[in-house]
Amino acid sequence: MSARIDAGTREASPPWLEERCDIAHTVPDDSSPIPPSLTIVVPTRNEAENVGPLVERLDRCLPGEVLEIIFVDDSDDDTVAAIEALERSPYRVIRVIHRPRGERHGGLGGAVVVGLRAARADWVCVMDADLQHPPEVIPSLLERARATHADLVIASRYCEDGSLGRMGELRAAASRTTTILAKMVFPGRLRGVTDPMSGFFLVRRRAVDPDCLRPCGFKILLEILIRTEGLQVAEVPYQFGERHAGESKASLREAIRYLMLLWQLRLSDQTRRFVRFAVVGASGLGVNTLALLAFAEIQGLHYLVAAALATQVSTLWLYLLTESFVFSGRESTRGPLARMGLYFGMNNAALLFRGPLMYVLTSIFGIFYVASNLISLLALTVLRFAVADMWIWDAARRARRTTGPALYNIHDIVTVRSTVPLPELEQFRVGALDGPPTIDVRTQARRPQRVSAERHFQYDERLGMFGFWIDVCLGDAIDVVASPLLARSPHVLYTNVVEPILRWTFVQRGYALIHGACIAYDGHAYLVTARTDTGKTTTVLRILDRQRWENNTAAFISDDLTLVTPGGTVLTYPKPLTISKHTVAALNRPALTRRERLGLPIQSRIHSRGGRRFAFLLTRTRLPIATINALAQWLVPPPKYPVQRLIPQVKLAREARLEGLFVIERGTDDEFRLDPDEMLDILMSNCEDAYGFPPYPAIRGHLLQANGKDLSVVERQIVQRALEGVPGRLIRSSSMDWAQRIPALIAAPSQRRGMVPGGLAIEGPVPEPGTGG
Ligand code: GDD
Ligand code: MN
Numbered sequence: 001m002s003a004r005i006d007a008g009t010r011e012a013s014p015p016w017l018e019e020r021c022d023i024a025h026t027v028p029d030d031s032s033p034i035p036p037s038l039t040i041v042v043p044t045r046n047e048a049e050n051v052g053p054l055v056e057r058l059d060r061c062l063p064g065e066v067l068e069i070i071f072v073d074d075s076d077d078d079t080v081a082a083i084e085a086l087e088r089s090p091y092r093v094i095r096v097i098h099r100p101r102g103e104r105h106g107g108l109g110g111a112v113v114v115g116l117r118a119a120r121a122d123w124v125c126v127m128d129a130d131l132q133h134p135p136e137v138i139p140s141l142l143e144r145a146r147a148t149h150a151d152l153v154i155a156s157r158y159c160e161d162g163s164l165g166r167m168g169e170l171r172a173a174a175s176r177t178t179t180i181l182a183k184m185v186f187p188g189r190l191r192g193v194t195d196p197m198s199g200f201f202l203v204r205r206r207a208v209d210p211d212c213l214r215p216c217g218f219k220i221l222l223e224i225l226i227r228t229e230g231l232q233v234a235e236v237p238y239q240f241g242e243r244h245a246g247e248s249k250a251s252l253r254e255a256i257r258y259l260m261l262l263w264q265l266r267l268s269d270q271t272r273r274f275v276r277f278a279v280v281g282a283s284g285l286g287v288n289t290l291a292l293l294a295f296a297e298i299q300g301l302h303y304l305v306a307a308a309l310a311t312q313v314s315t316l317w318l319y320l321l322t323e324s325f326v327f328s329g330r331e332s333t334r335g336p337l338a339r340m341g342l343y344f345g346m347n348n349a350a351l352l353f354r355g356p357l358m359y360v361l362t363s364i365f366g367i368f369y370v371a372s373n374l375i376s377l378l379a380l381t382v383l384r385f386a387v388a389d390m391w392i393w394d395a396a397r398r399a400r401r402t403t404g405p406a407l408y409n410i411h412d413i414v415t416v417r418s419t420v421p422l423p424e425l426e427q428f429r430v431g432a433l434d435g436p437p438t439i440d441v442r443t444q445a446r447r448p449q450r451v452s453a454e455r456h457f458q459y460d461e462r463l464g465m466f467g468f469w470i471d472v473c474l475g476d477a478i479d480v481v482a483s484p485l486l487a488r489s490p491h492v493l494y495t496n497v498v499e500p501i502l503r504w505t506f507v508q509r510g511y512a513l514i515h516g517a518c519i520a521y522d523g524h525a526y527l528v529t530a531r532t533d534t535g536k537t538t539t540v541l542r543i544l545d546r547q548r549w550e551n552n553t554a555a556f557i558s559d560d561l562t563l564v565t566p567g568g569t570v571l572t573y574p575k576p577l578t579i580s581k582h583t584v585a586a587l588n589r590p591a592l593t594r595r596e597r598l599g600l601p602i603q604s605r606i607h608s609r610g611g612r613r614f615a616f617l618l619t620r621t622r623l624p625i626a627t628i629n630a631l632a633q634w635l636v637p638p639p640k641y642p643v644q645r646l647i648p649q650v651k652l653a654r655e656a657r658l659e660g661l662f663v664i665e666r667g668t669d670d671e672f673r674l675d676p677d678e679m680l681d682i683l684m685s686n687c688e689d690a691y692g693f694p695p696y697p698a699i700r701g702h703l704l705q706a707n708g709k710d711l712s713v714v715e716r717q718i719v720q721r722a723l724e725g726v727p728g729r730l731i732r733s734s735s736m737d738w739a740q741r742i743p744a745l746i747a748a749p750s751q752r753r754g755m756v757p758g759g760l761a762i763e764g765p766v767p768e769p770g771t772g773g
Contacts, residue, residue: 036068036093038142039124039205041115043108044073047129048082049245055086055094057135065142067092070118071129072111074104107257108199108249109215109223116203117210122431125202126220131244133200140236141202148644149427150234151207154221156195162237171250178258182222185266188394189226193233196222200238206431207231214264217257218250226265230331273326277385280321285377288314292373303369307358308351310373315347327393333595334394337635342392350380405442407433411563411571414438414505416498420487423640424494424575439501441480443487447471457702459695461624468626470497470695474702478505489630491638496626499561500696504703507711512564512718513573514683515690516661518557519543525557525570525656526746528738529686530664533609535736536560538583539664542739545587545647554743555653556643561690566721568658576640580604583646590646596639603639606632619694626694661728662742670732671741679728680720687715 040058044051055069073079073096083096097114106113112126125141127133133155141153156162158179164172179197183190190196198221212227213220225231291313295306319340332339354376361372408416408428416425417437445465450456450473460469465484473479478501486493503513516529517536530536537559544554556574563571577583581600584590592600605611619625643650663674663682674682691700704711729745731738 034066034091036066036121037123038062038065038138039068039070039115039119039121040138041112041119041124041126042069042071042129043111043115043126044071044075044079044129045108045249046075046077046079047246048075048077048079050129050131051079051082052086053244054129054131054135055092057131058138059089059092061136062138065091068119068121069094070115071096072115072118073098074107074111076101106215107217107254109213109217109220112220113210113213113215116205116208119205122205123202124205127200130246130248132241134238134241137200137236137238138202144234144236145202145204148232148234149642150232151204152224152231152233153202154193154195154198154233154235155200155202155238156198156235157238157240158194159235160237162195163239165240166242167240174255182262185262186226188390193225194235196225216261216264218254219258219261223261223265273389274385276326277322277388278381280318280326281377281381281384283321284314284318285374287317288377289370289373292370296369303362304355304358307354307369307373311347311351312344315344318347319343322388322393327388330393332393333593334392334599335634335636338599339392343388346384346387346392350384354380407431407437409433410502410573413509413511413563414502416441416502418498419443420490420493422490422494422498424491424499426576427574427642436477438505439478439480439498441482441493441498443482443484443493445484448481455702457699459626459698461627463624463627466627467624468492468630468695470699472501472699472702474706485627485630485634489634491640492626492630492633496629496693496695500691500699500703503691504706504711504715506563507715507718508706510566510718511571512715512722513561514564514719515560515687516562516683517559518562518570518572518656519554520557520570520653520656521554521746523653523656524659525653526660526662526742527562527570527658528662528664528742529683531686531689533612534664534666535738536664537577537579538586538736539738539742541577541579541583541643541646542586543743544643544650546739546743553651555651555656556647557653557656559643564658564719564722566718568722568724568726569655570658571655572653574643574652576642577646578607578638578640579646580608580639587646589648590641591648592641592645596641600639603636606636607638616693629693658722658726660746661723661726662738662745663728663730664738665730665732666736667732667734669734670730672730674728674730676720676723676728679723679726680716682730683719683723684716 042051042054051071058067058069069092071079071083071094073083075098080096080098083094086094088094095118097118099111099114104110115126116124123142123145125138127135127138137155141155144150144153157164157175164175167175175197179195182196183193197219199218201221203224208224208228208231213223215223225233288310291310292303292306295301295309296303299306301309322343323336323339334342354373357376357379358369358372361367361375362369367375405417405419406421406425407430408418408422408425409430410416410425410428415433415435415437416422416428416439417433418441420441420443422441447458447460447469448471450471455474456472457474458469458471460471461467462469467483468485469483470486471481480497480501482493482497486497506513514527514529515532516527517540518525518527519540520526528536528539540556540559544556556572557570558573558575559577560575561573563573565571579600581597581604584592584597584600615625615629618628643652661674661679661683663679731741731745733741
């Protein structure tokens with residue numbers, strides 16, 4: 001885990017922080033030569049006897065990390081003195097922030113927030129000083145964070161073999177009750193979190209925004225969970241320990257603070273939204289009434305029919321406003337099309353209730369039908385809000401990370417900064433870049449006015465801010481400006497704009513981003529290339545899922561694009577995988593939610609081979625095809641999931657040596673060796689095949705020329721050198737059984753680099769692959 005100093009942190013700190021530091025810090029923090037890899041934040045209140053043993057155990061169980069331990073102290077005893085007396089070490093910096101009486105805002109929670117602001121490592125672990133949180137659990141928190149790419153890992157007393165330890169009956173009961181209460185108040189947000197009351201957790205510093213927190217007492221984790229949208233959470237079990245020395249600060253006051261916190265958290269969210277919903281609803285009443293009058297008086301329809309039609313008009317109006325005003329900014333688990341469908345469904349279902357109600361009011365009680373229409377609408381507002389809030393716009397637990405542009409560092413070769421987070425590059429995401437980005441991406445409403453530079457080009461379907469346009473300046477840094485539509489459709493922004501630029505930028509730097517999946521056995525990499533939609537992804541997933549060799553399992557490098565160096569090294573390029581319902585059916589235990597599975601049939605229909613072929617056919621027409629594509633992918637986003645979600649225990653490899661290449665093809669069963677030229681031709685044509693959708697044909701020419709060189713020639717040379725001595729084999733299959741045949745071939749010695757090409761692979765039971773050779 002790399003450590004970086006974020007200059008912004010210090011500015012964001014409250015002014016008194018610096019003042020207090022000088023009275024109490026032990027080691028001058030800024031002069032520390034090594035940036036910390038992990039910050040430990042410890043709130044303390046009268047823990048003089050505990051800080052020593054705590055630091056000692058931290059040192060012992062985290063030998064590999066450069067630690068920064070920040071005590072945020074609200075003590076009245078000599079805790080500060082005890083901390084200052086601790087032994088120094090170059091691999092661990094200790095800082096104390098003492099808050100004098102009168103400045104102890106938020107109690108324990110406030111102290112944690114102060115610690116989070118002051119932290120300098122990318123990862124922050126929050127824990128108690130009294131050793132009830134065993135430091136020995138921290139390595140597994142780090143491990144889980146790395147393995148799952150979570151933003152927050154909670155040490156939990158309630159998952160798997162975690163436990164309350166020897167906590168007294170009364171406290172244990174209180175702990176369970178408060179946990180259940182919180183989960184009842186926030187059923188959606190706390191789904192899958194077993195211990196929201198834990199005071200022991202590891203968090204990615206940039207994932208939480210301290211400015212959003214209003215800490216109040218002990219339950220800071222709960223607040224972080226509720227207030228941080230889109231946090232990815234994981235848990236690790238642990239056993240709650242016994243207090244080393246001193247006494248607990250839990251009290252009745254803390255219990256009351258907890259209830260206040262719950263109340264605040266629930267209310268602030270909900271009231272604001274309900275008020276907006278009601279305002280929007282009121283505007284809907286106007287629209288509905290006008291439409292009702294129009295249908296009844298002008299068209300002369302029966303009032304019940306008119307009311308039904310008026311509902312469709314006002315529903316559309318309401319949907320648009322609800323989308324952009326009431327739930328704006330909420331990342332929902334559903335796409336806009338699904339939400340619209342459900343919203344219409346709900347309002348029409350409501351009509352079924354309203355119909356009889358109106359009938360009773362008007363035909364039986366003789367109330368004017370306009371009034372009975374209004375009454376029935378009001379009666380259903382509350383119910384509709386509940387359904388909209390809890391179900392239709394159900395907040396996702398997905399990534400809507402911190403504000404500010406997203407930063408990506410791809411193997412220290414190319415860096416990207418983008419105002420629109422690019423899900424495909426998520427695994428390359430970093431907190432900071434060392435210099436200016438290689439590629440800078442942003443969206444804005446208008447096309448920039450640029451002096452026409454030599455290396456400047458545009459692609460514009462002339463639909464203004466509602467259509468697809470890009471404006472690109474190539475130079476030492478590449479500047480990409482795209483239309484606002486592309487902020488809605490990040491997959492298109494990445495796939496059709498950023499990726500082609502990346503491809504040729506890599507070539508300029510001596511790397512080739514080639515169209516092939518890749519798996520590695522123990523450092524030996526095997527490429528699987530094919531024309532798009534043959535079945536590379538499914539093949540790789542199946543191989544990884546099966547894991548034929550117990551102690552020498554295949555590791556994932558990439559499923560679509562792989563970076564290769566002329567020296568024959570491949571580097572991982574882990575984009576999320578585009579899957580279909582068939583892919584999922586082929587896997588053992590994919591970690592998809594029920595809703596994700598339900599969405600798959602329609603998503604895979606649209607993003608299938610057929611869907612793509614249809615889109616390609618449209619490119620021959622004069623339609624604004626890139627715009628249509630962006631709109632379609634906004635309405636129904638492609639089903640893309642990180643490999644870890646599909647195969648939870650998958651092994652990942654960062655790089656490996658290229659040892660073999662397989663070309664897979666559909667057709668009559670056949671299998672043969674390829675000579676080096678054939679291999680190169682197929683690979684290069686597969687690379688071209690992967691690109692081609694607009695705007696690529698229009699911008700290709702601009703991307704390909706650099707300093708008078710034709711980059712496609714350079715790319716071919718890189719690949720040719722990388723393939724030197726690498727055996728290649730074509731496998732044509734009618735049953736698409738490549739996932740069985742490839743591992744068998746790999747296990748056969750003749751498929752390895754340096755072996756005489758033309759040798760026959762032996763099938764059948766074989767020793768471990770990748771050894772020897
Ligand atoms: N800075 C600061 N200010 N620290 C405080 C304060 C405060 O007002 N109150 C308590 N602390 C520190 C204590 O010094 C200790 O390091 C830690 O916070 C936890 O306090 P304890 O007094 O040991 O509380 P506990 O053991 O009852 O509560 C623990 O378990 C709860 C779950 O059962 C804590 O981990 C809680 O966060 C957790 O919710
Ligand atoms: Mn305690």
